[in-house]
Amino acid sequence: MEAALVKTYLINFAYLLLRALIYALACFLAWRLFDKMEKLDVREEIAKNKNVGLAIMIAAIFLGLAYVIGQI
Numbered sequence: 001m002e003a004a005l006v007k008t009y010l011i012n013f014a015y016l017l018l019r020a021l022i023y024a025l026a027c028f029l030a031w032r033l034f035d036k037m038e039k040l041d042v043r044e045e046i047a048k049n050k051n052v053g054l055a056i057m058i059a060a061i062f063l064g065l066a067y068v069i070g071q072i
Contacts, residue, residue: 022069023065027065030061042058
């Protein structure tokens with residue numbers, strides 16, 4: 001009985017790591033896609049010009065992506 005429980009925990013942990021990897025990859029691709037589509041330099045706008053609205057929009061994109069991936 002105990003060996004089956006350990007096996008279940010290991011399978012669940014591997015599934016967790018897989019989902020975390022998928023989320024990280026999706027966030028990276030979403031950031032790159034948004035950066036390519038946007039006409040201005042997003043990093044410069046947020047860091048140098050202190051554009052809080054753009055930073056909130058980027059955060060909303062990542063949170064929405066996390067919600068969608070979490071529902072899978």
